[in-house]
Amino acid sequence: MQYKAFENRYNQMSYNKCGKWGLRLPAISLGLWHNFGGVDVFENGRAMCRHAFDLGITHFDLANNYGPPPGSAEENFGKIMQLDMAPYRDELIISTKAGYQMWPGPYGEWGSRKSLLSSLNQSLKRMNLDYVDIFYSHRPDQDTPLEETMMALDQAVRQGKALYVGISNYPAAMALKAARILKALGTPCLIHQPKYSMFERWVEGGLLDVLENEGIGCIPFSPLAQGLLTDKYLDGIPEGSRAAKSWGFLQPEQVAPAIEKVKKLNEIALQRGQSLAQMALVWLLKDSRVTSVLIGASSVPQLDDNVAALNNRKFSKSELDEIELILTGETRKVKKPIVNEPRGVKPADFKVSMKPSIPETSNSDTTPSRGDFMATLASRLNYRK
Numbered sequence: 001m002q003y004k005a006f007e008n009r010y011n012q013m014s015y016n017k018c019g020k021w022g023l024r025l026p027a028i029s030l031g032l033w034h035n036f037g038g039v040d041v042f043e044n045g046r047a048m049c050r051h052a053f054d055l056g057i058t059h060f061d062l063a064n065n066y067g068p069p070p071g072s073a074e075e076n077f078g079k080i081m082q083l084d085m086a087p088y089r090d091e092l093i094i095s096t097k098a099g100y101q102m103w104p105g106p107y108g109e110w111g112s113r114k115s116l117l118s119s120l121n122q123s124l125k126r127m128n129l130d131y132v133d134i135f136y137s138h139r140p141d142q143d144t145p146l147e148e149t150m151m152a153l154d155q156a157v158r159q160g161k162a163l164y165v166g167i168s169n170y171p172a173a174m175a176l177k178a179a180r181i182l183k184a185l186g187t188p189c190l191i192h193q194p195k196y197s198m199f200e201r202w203v204e205g206g207l208l209d210v211l212e213n214e215g216i217g218c219i220p221f222s223p224l225a226q227g228l229l230t231d232k233y234l235d236g237i238p239e240g241s242r243a244a245k246s247w248g249f250l251q252p253e254q255v256a257p258a259i260e261k262v263k264k265l266n267e268i269a270l271q272r273g274q275s276l277a278q279m280a281l282v283w284l285l286k287d288s289r290v291t292s293v294l295i296g297a298s299s300v301p302q303l304d305d306n307v308a309a310l311n312n313r314k315f316s317k318s319e320l321d322e323i324e325l326i327l328t329g330e331t332r333k334v335k336k337p338i339v340n341e342p343r344g345v346k347p348a349d350f351k352v353s354m355k356p357s358i359p360e361t362s363n364s365d366t367t368p369s370r371g372d373f374m375a376t377l378a379s380r381l382n383y384r385k
Contacts, residue, residue, distance in 0.1 A: 003084040006054035013056025014310065016291045018191050018217030023164065025093060027285055028307055029059035031221060031294040038072035042079070044299070049080050051300045053088065055307050061193075061219075061294055062127075063097035063138055064119045070102055071126055078127035092133070096123045097168060097193075099138030111141030111149035120156055135162035136193060137178075139169045150178055154187040168193040168221075172206035179214045189216050191291065196220035198229055198265070198280055198327055199258065208289050217291035220284055224295070228258055229280040231266055264326045268319060278309030283323065286315055 015024035030052045036045040049060065066073035074096065085092065098119035101109035109115060120135055135156050137149050153165035165187055167178050179189045192211055194203045200222065211218050224230055233255050262276065269279035284293050297303045315323075321331050 003050055005050075005088060009054050009056045011056075013058075013307070015058075016217075018164075018291050019211065020215030021164075021188070021190055021217070023093070023190065025059050025217070025219065025292040026057050027292055027310055028057060028281065029061055029093075029219065029292045029294050030057050030303075031061045031296050032073045032077060033061075033063070033066050033221070034296050035298045036073040036076050037067035038069050038076070039067070042076055045076055046080050046084065047300055048297055048303060049077070050084055051303055052297075053085065053092075055303065057303075057307070058091055059093040059095070059292065061095045061221075062123075063100070063136075064102050064123050065100045071122075074123055074126040078129070082128060094127070094129065094132050095134035095136065095166070096120070096127075096132050097136035097138035098123070099136075099141070099168075111137055111139075111144045111152075113148055113152040113155070116149065116152040117156065120161055124161060131160060132162050134164045134166050134190060136166045136168045137170075140167075140171070140174050146174065146177055147181055150181040150185065154182065154185040157187045164190040166191040166193060169195070170207075172210045175207060175216075176210045176214065179210075179216060189214070191217035191219055193219050193221055193294070195222050196284060196290075197223050197225045198283060198323070199225045199261075201327075208287070212289050218289055219292045219294055220290065221294045222296075223284050223293040224277055224280055225258075228255060228262065229265070230277040231275060233259065234263060234266065261326055265323065268322060268326075272312060272319070274309065274312055275305060277306060278312075281306060281309045282313045283315070285313060286320075 014027045016027060017024050030049070032045075035048075052060075060077065062074050062077060064071060064074065077094075081089070098116045099109065099111060102119055102122070107114045107118060116137065120132075124130070124132065135153060137153060140146075141149060153162075156162040157165060165182065167175060167189060170178060170192065175192055182189045192207070194207060196203045196218075197220065203218070203220075208218065210216075227233070265279070266276045269276045272279060274282075281293050281295070284290050295303075295306045297306065324331055
């Protein structure tokens with residue numbers, strides 16, 4: 001039977017702007033990092049994609065290396081598009097990334113123009129798409145000039161193979177440099193995808209402030225710490241869980257030290273009338289700088305449970321203080337207003353020398369045209385000090 005999307009799908013999901021830009025993403029997006037590869041059951045992944053769209057989830061996030069084996073998640077998603085989702089292409093935000101190893105030799109990974117654009121071409125072929133909505137640099141490359149990586153992203157947009165570009169796993173100072181290069185090129189950075197959860201909070205040390213100042217969205221991956229922030233591991237490691245899989249990123253030795261915190265957090269979640277997973281998701285969304293959270297699901301019921309988190313997004317001060325005490329041993333610190341430069345990041349950290357034609361701050365809502373920027377970028381921006 002031909003799939004027909006639920007008519008009222010947009011009535012049950014909220015959509016947030018990516019920073020200052022016009023594109024809106026669902027508060028919860030579906031990542032295909034796990035459970036959509038060649039080692040997984042195709043019909044289960046297909047059912048999850050269809051149900052996600054029925055719930056109002058319009059954003060599906062992939063990368064060239066998702067599987068396993070690498071590339072198989074994109075291949076399977078391409079099949080799902082052909083079988084079910086093709087009539088709804090204009091209602092979908094599909095993203096992919098390049099940067100991790102995909103093929104042998106010097107061009108199969110990292111951030112060179114050759115690597116990124118070759119990978120994007122392969123991704124489009126695997127998914128049988130003409131373009132992706134967002135194309136990411138998946139990780140920073142210390143051996144490739146940042147200008148080259150950002151120029152490759154810009155070229156992807158100008159070739160019509162991507163509508164927007166983003167970065168992932170970039171620290172605060174490098175994210176700011178990347179955003180300013182992209183803005184000067186005329187292809188501004190739409191969004192940053194960092195690893196962020198109750199147990200992984202490095203982004204609070206300056207990155208979120210950079211994103212806010214530059215008008216860039218934020219979409220955390222692993223918001224449930226690979227499933228650790230669920231009730232799944234309260235009584236040990238169950239069969240079939242991520243920690244039980246030899247190829248997974250969550251290993252048994254990571255579970256044991258966190259169990260006591262997980263149990264205490266679960267008690268607060270139950271008092272809120274939520275599962276631990278639901279509370280962990282909306283704990284991220286309480287920050288207006290977070291556009292969407294990327295979930296990874298293994299079943300249709302799990303999708304329902306995650307989206308139901310949006311029914312209770314408010315936290316009391318006492319709840320936030322108690323959560324902070326569990327996570328850090330300290331009470332919650334009230335966020336101070338941002339003044340001029342991002343907190344936690346000093347201007348000297350950027351080692352950027354800019355002439356007046358490229359503003360020191362990003363208060364302008366306009367983006368300059370590319371012009372002859374390609375020919376003069378190296379001399380105008382001293383990024384190689």
